[in-house]
Amino acid sequence: MESLLSLAFDNLSSYDGPKIKKGLKQVEGLLAQICLSSPKNNNNNNNNNNNGSPKKSAPTDNKGDPSSPPRKVLADLGGDPAFREFFKLQEGFEWNIAQRLIPTLDWLAARGGDGQYDLLIVTALDLIRGVLLLHPPSKTLFSRSMHMNLLLDLIEPMNNCPAVQCATIITLVVALLDSPQNTRVFERADGLLTITSLFKDPSTPREVKFKLTEFLYYYLTPETPSIPRAESRASAQAGLLQRSPSKLAKVFGRGGGGGGGGAINPHVRERAGSENGNTLPVEVKKQYVDRYLPGVVDQLLKDLDTYKPFGGILS
Numbered sequence: 001m002e003s004l005l006s007l008a009f010d011n012l013s014s015y016d017g018p019k020i021k022k023g024l025k026q027v028e029g030l031l032a033q034i035c036l037s038s039p040k041n042n043n044n045n046n047n048n049n050n051n052g053s054p055k056k057s058a059p060t061d062n063k064g065d066p067s068s069p070p071r072k073v074l075a076d077l078g079g080d081p082a083f084r085e086f087f088k089l090q091e092g093f094e095w096n097i098a099q100r101l102i103p104t105l106d107w108l109a110a111r112g113g114d115g116q117y118d119l120l121i122v123t124a125l126d127l128i129r130g131v132l133l134l135h136p137p138s139k140t141l142f143s144r145s146m147h148m149n150l151l152l153d154l155i156e157p158m159n160n161c162p163a164v165q166c167a168t169i170i171t172l173v174v175a176l177l178d179s180p181q182n183t184r185v186f187e188r189a190d191g192l193l194t195i196t197s198l199f200k201d202p203s204t205p206r207e208v209k210f211k212l213t214e215f216l217y218y219y220l221t222p223e224t225p226s227i228p229r230a231e232s233r234a235s236a237q238a239g240l241l242q243r244s245p246s247k248l249a250k251v252f253g254r255g256g257g258g259g260g261g262g263a264i265n266p267h268v269r270e271r272a273g274s275e276n277g278n279t280l281p282v283e284v285k286k287q288y289v290d291r292y293l294p295g296v297v298d299q300l301l302k303d304l305d306t307y308k309p310f311g312g313i314l315s
Contacts, residue, residue, distance in 0.1 A: 180225065
């Protein structure tokens with residue numbers, strides 16, 4: 001696995017379009033090996049039914065094509081040796097994939113507006129999402145304002161096509177998911193102003209507005225404490241998560257909110273941050289959004305309660 005990552009990282013850092021494309025394909029192939037079941041193993045599992053009754057094969061996402069391996073369910077990954085090795089490598093700085101993809105994405109973003117680079121940007125964003133979902137502690141990378149600002153720049157319509165904007169909005173949701181400290185960084189970077197300005201702009205394409213609406217649905221749901229907590233990690237753990245808790249406290253301990261919080265009660269913000277691990281109640285976030293979209297928040301919350309988007313998992 002280290003050899004494949006080494007080759008992929010060399011290509012990603014080459015700053016040459018074709019080589020970057022090759023590096024992205026190599027990372028995609030590695031993640032596919034982790035997330036997809038082997039057809040051979042799947043057939044063995046189906047044939048090892050000793051009671052004589054037929055065993056249903058695992059569902060596939062390939063329109064019933066038996067030659068394509070099905071996706072593993074999340075519960076299967078914990079006992080998978082390949083996934084455990086992958087997760088272990090991601091804990092260190094040297095082999096962390098997200099750490100390498102972000103500079104590549106930055107380089108590609110500077111060349112946005114070109115069709116070939118747009119495709120590479122979308123691919124890089126897809127891979128970043130996959131890595132963040134497979135290795136949630138990597139989300140700490142987006143607690144840095146420069147990385148958060150990169151996503152916000154890609155949402156801007158200038159030089160970014162709708163496909164890039166949509167992919168970026170989904171990536172932003174994943175970066176904020178179960179990471180209230182990242183959400184506070186997003187707010188301090190005036191991320192809500194970026195989102196709501198694009199939402200109000202009549203020239204924004206419909207598909208982008210749909211993703212923006214999904215983002216606002218997500219933002220207005222109750223927050224949960226972060227999954228990656230530096231305080232709970234062993235002090236001897238090496239690599240990416242070996243960050244000083246005192247330094248993290250300085251970064252994450254400040255209250256959230258976009259620039260200028262005059263309309264927000266600072267005592268509510270301070271109490272929420274100290275008692276709930278830097279989480280904010282929905283009422284406070286509602287005030288943030290209402291500052292830019294007056295009269296819209298109540299309808300969004302009503303829709304969230306009535307229609308339960310995303311299958312109700314965010315309710």
